[in-house]
Amino acid sequence: MTSTLLSAIPRELDVGTRRSAAIAQFISTARQLIGDPSQASREDLEAVARHLETLGRQATLFPEEDFPVDQEHPAVVYRLSEEADGGFALYLSAALPGKSVLPHDHTTWAIISGVQGVERNVFYRRDKTADPARDALTPERTVDVGLGNSVILGPDDVHTIELQGHQTGLHLHFYGRGLDHMPARVVFESRAGGSYRTFGPPAGIRHARITPQDLKAALADGQEIALLDVRDAGVYARSHLLFAVSAPRWRLPLDIDRLVPRRNTRIVVIDGDESQAHDGAHQLIRLGWTNVSVLAGGTEAWAAAGLEVFSGTNVPSKAFGEVIEHEKQTPWITSEELERLVRQGDNIAVVDSRTPEEFAAFSLPFAHSVPGAELVYRIAEIAPDPETLVVVNCAGRTRSIVGAQTLIDAGIPNRVVSLRNGTMDWLLTGRTLAHGRQTPLPEPSAGHLAGARAQADAVAHRAGVRRIDAATLQRWQESARQQQRTLYLFDIRTRAEYEAGHLEGWRWAPGGQLVQATDEYAATRGARIVLADWDGVRALTTGAWLAQLGWDVSVHAPATHGPGAARVTGPEPVRVLVPDSPAPLIAPAQAAALQQSGAAVLIDIDSRAAYEKRHPAGARFVAPGRLSEFIPTLPAQASVVLISADGILAHSVASGLLRSAKPAQPLLALRGGTRGWIAAELPTDSGGDGVVTGDDDQSYSPYLQKDLALRNAGFVEYLEWELGLVAQLEREGHTGIALID
Known part of the structure; x- marks a missing residue:
């Protein structure tokens, strides 16, 4: 990274976006200089250290309010960047004056550079003693790291850290492997050495935080932003921000690529009380999204600040x-x-x-x-x-x-x-x-179609929907590829028409649903939306409503012949990201045999409604966000088999749990999911007797109530909720809604 590159980042962008751009430039430079982090030479590390110092000099990118410490949390490690395999991990260590860390190693190379304050590093020689469980440490040199300088550590170097002076310390720590990928590092009982033990990563590694007041301002600053609520969808539905999109943490590998396609989009991760958001932010960083922060205190803090909180689903559209x-x-x-x-x-x-x-x-x-x-x-x-x-x-x-x-x-x-x-x-x-x-x-008919086209065109024109040609579309697509502006491409025709032939890369979003549930398709506020206009009516009609909802909407008429007229058939492809080593799969017949012998517990994690209709006999239903508390209650010797409709979600969740939660029980995913179980003609059941987590997994319609009194009470409650949304919007303030006359 060079100061020239840093100065090229537009100053009008918010500090989080400028910080993520600068960090991305640094990581890219480090990757070019080092290549394989396990093979880094001292010369490579010294070159990278100069760039880390340059990053640290941009102190305005690291304001204390984004990386807070207090008496309750006097030292906090903030994750800034990390690759999916844990390589090239960059952190900001924030601490109150007086922070001191006992002698320890890292088992990988490390570079430390200052942003604010002075961090004293004392290096020790480590010698064996007559007691194989105790080593002796002898101090050899001291390096004070502050703004403008750095220090390099090898995998076997032992050092202590002590914050000097009266200023809150902010220091960049860059490692060849992430802190949770260093299982063998040791810490000594004293500065003289003595006994030593292995130790894990700091408890509760955090990510840059944004206050409710700053987030409220960010929503109105005109820049792109995506608010992702990473709780299970049913929990989200009980209380959330107006523009927060339901994006359960365990579904991110399946959903994030479509919800937020631009990897450097400004993302704020939200939960109820900040207890889950940092895990969600970590997942996003590992998946490749770079500009990620967390709402300080979650939805509870937002409400405590006097800001409006909503319940329900698809709230902006409703x-x-x-x-x-x-x-x-x-x-x-x-x-x-x-x-x-x-x-x-x-x-x-x-x-x-x-x-x-x-x-x-x-x-x-x-x-x-x-x-x-x-x-x-x-x-x-x-x-x-x-x-x-x-x-x-x-x-x-x-x-x-x-x-x-x-x-x-x-x-x-x-x-x-x-x-x-x-x-x-x-x-x-x-x-x-x-x-x-x-x-x-x-x-x-031809006559009716001509009239419909005129009607749709007039409404779209009044709403500000633009028509764009192929050249403009190509420029916008290139801008999206260059990570400059988010672009959503939607084909809003019927499923049959879409699957019979659509433009490559265009998603299917039936127009009525795109208006009714926009947040399920597009999470980035301020993005461009382009609708494929095949008939001169439906895309314009849909675009007019989206424009009045506050979106930047255009329509593009596909070419009827030539190279640009190529069509792709079949359903919309869904790309599943794979950040973790795949969990083992088990065939339905094997799972059934293990279950029958008492050696396996089957857990459906997909949809309670689908579970209640039909599920493998003996299975239980648990919302994914509750698995980490439920699995430890199961017998340690029993295998845990996760199930979803087609097995894809279950396999992804099992893989993530094996990395993060490391359950005591063997953890597997059912190959082919419930569909595979049914195809194998294995016994199934229905009903909700095995539901463990209520309606945490999603918000359920009163229509599903079998008790008519409960159903009708649910109807009344729902209708009153909808009628109350106008008053809530008035209290919310800026919404972007602007109706045409």
């Missing part, structure tokens, strides 16, 4: 629906009125704007399945008579409101209303639903 109805006065009708109109045989068309899968689970007996993004595209086929009343419904409120307002904003000639409170109200008022229905999506 709150958006409430804002639409509140500001635009979206018209609605009640269940009673709808039933009366249907019974009278009035000219009416009811369209359900949920997904086809949700529609098949339950629907109004007379409704058509038309997902939200399809409404403008297909409504003229369902209600060609302008005198037909169009009623839009969903399971609750959001997609009813958004769907109805979509048609109203598009200017269709029909009168349009939403069904107030959706099928929840239909059931609350004593009516029944149909199950297992499917209705075909009609293809628009």
Whole structure:
């Protein structure tokens, strides 16, 4: 690293982003100079030390408030960077004056350089004594490390550290292996030597912290930012920040590449009380994300600071629906009125704007399945008579409101209303639903398609949605590859259309769901979103709503012929990152035999709802975030077999647990998961008797309640929650929502 490179980092960026860029430059330089960290020469280390000194001189990148120490925690080690295998690990050691560490070694090379304060390093010669359990130490030299200088240690060097003066110390420690990859290092009982023992890494290695007040300001500074809540999804749903995305720590290897595709995105990791966030931050760093900090005190501290805390899921989108109805006065009708109109045989068309899968689970007996993004595209086929009343419904409120307002904003000639409170109200008022229905999506005629295009174009134009050409898209893709700006590429057509042929690298996100659950697809606030515009209607309709939600949205019409028209078929590929050595797999038949003999315990970790429908007989269900407390309660001699739907999540989680928790029991993953078990025709069961962790794994809909009184109470609570979101948004302040006239 050179000072020239450091000065090239834009000063207008926040300090965390500038710090991560400087650290990334340093690590890149160190990697080039050293190559294999196990083969580093003294000459290589001396060259790297000069660069570490340069990094340390940028003291403004390491403010004390980001790396706090106090009387309760007088010395804290903060992780700045670490590769997945533990190599090239960089830490900031922060300590109050007077910090002193007994003589110890590292079993790898180390370089220490100063940022603030003076750290005195005393080096010792280590000699054997007549007692094989005791060695003698003799001080040989002393090096005071402060701003602008450094010291290099070899794997066998023994030294002590003592902070001099009255200033809080901040020192960069760079190692060939991470602190939790040094199992054989020793510490002596005194400066004279004596007995010695191996010791582990510092308890609770932390990561740079950001206060609630600073995070609140960061959310409004215009730079990209992703808030990731790493608790299990059900725990997250009980209390979280408005723009925090549910990203359970154990799912990060499966989800993070799609949620936050740019590796240097500014990420703030959040939990309830800062007890889990640092483990989540460590996981992200090992996976390759570099600009990671932790919300100090978690959601509890955010609330204590007087800032707004939300419950529920997909809150930004659901709150958006409430804002639409509140500001635009979206018209609605009640269940009673709808039933009366249907019974009278009035000219009416009811369209359900949920997904086809949700529609098949339950629907109004007379409704058509038309997902939200399809409404403008297909409504003229369902209600060609302008005198037909169009009623839009969903399971609750959001997609009813958004769907109805979509048609109203598009200017269709029909009168349009939403069904107030959706099928929840239909059931609350004593009516029944149909199950297992499917209705075909009609293809628009040429005349109707032309009209729909004009309607969608007008709305998108008013919302500020741009059309971009292939050259612009290529520039933006290159910017994303260069880690300069996040770019999400979404194809919002139906599943069948997407799988029949889509552009390579474009994700499938059915338009209605992209608006309804934006946080499940895009975690980076301030990123670009580009939608593939295949028909001139659906992408524009979806883009208009996303733009009003505060996103930077454009549409791109794919080429119809030539090199740029190449298509990829099949479902969206999902890349699973593999930071840990793979856990052993076990075939279903072997697992069943072990279980039958009492030598194995089966634990499903995927979805409680799916578990209750069908699971391997005798299995229990545990939310992944609770495994580390549940597994130690099991017999030490029994193998623990983790299960998920297809085995992928279970294998990833088992691999991570073997590295981090190191359970006493043998830990395996079921090959092929529940599907493999069923395919092997092994016994299954249903029901919730084996559920250990309640609804920690995800937030569950009242529709799943079998007790009608509990279901109806859940409906009422949910509807009151949705109605209260407008007031919560007013207290939240800046949300980015801006509705068109």
